[in-house]
Amino acid sequence: MESGDAGHRTPPITVILPDGQEVRARLHARRRQENGWQYQVGILIWRNSPNGAAEPAEHRAWVSPAHARPLPDVSYQHVPTRTDNALPHRRQPAWTIQHLPHRPGHPSATLIHVIGCTPSDHTLDREQALAALNQPRAAACRECAAATSLTPGNQQTAP
Structure with a gap:
């Protein structure tokens, strides 16, 4: 880089x-x-x-x-x-979804991110993020700790 x-x-x-x-x-x-x-x-x-x-x-x-x-x-x-500090404060964390296309030797997959980790125009609330994570070939991003923010009892706010 x-x-x-x-x-x-x-x-x-x-x-x-x-x-x-x-x-x-x-x-x-x-x-x-x-x-x-x-x-x-x-x-x-x-x-x-x-x-x-x-x-x-x-x-x-x-x-x-x-x-x-x-x-x-x-x-x-x-x-x-x-x-922007003038934005209303979110009470729940927000996530985004990234669809990775099929490549030779790699099936298509879905990654769930904490908002801001990866450019995306599809935001999810907690329930939607959990539902997406439960789909086949779906995973939480390791870079932004999306899995940690989606664990039960972890109610942190979005960045």
Whole structure:
């Protein structure tokens, strides 16, 4: 993994461009606002230098979960996460669901995350997360301790 200018890890992520192309980018930050999650992604593109030569330059933009897709087996736990303090406080933890597609030698699977661990636009309450976890080929993310937050009696609040 590479380090960004803030010294944090910038894991790779897939970004869906307006014309439908999918490109590899870097996830620099994520933030939760009143209208949902947003992800700051950096895409490496070409720009003209002062001497007229083409040089690589990173373009950063904030995108919605519909335009950013996590990569399997990539940890996003070190990505800086911001929450708007004006948002109402949640009484129950919230989780997200990630569907991993079938790959040769690996059947499709489902991962349950604590909200903010992986970009997703599908949030779940406690009952929905437990129901999803009980489905075949479903597991809790080890990076964000989703399993710990879903154990009986553990009623912690979402980050």
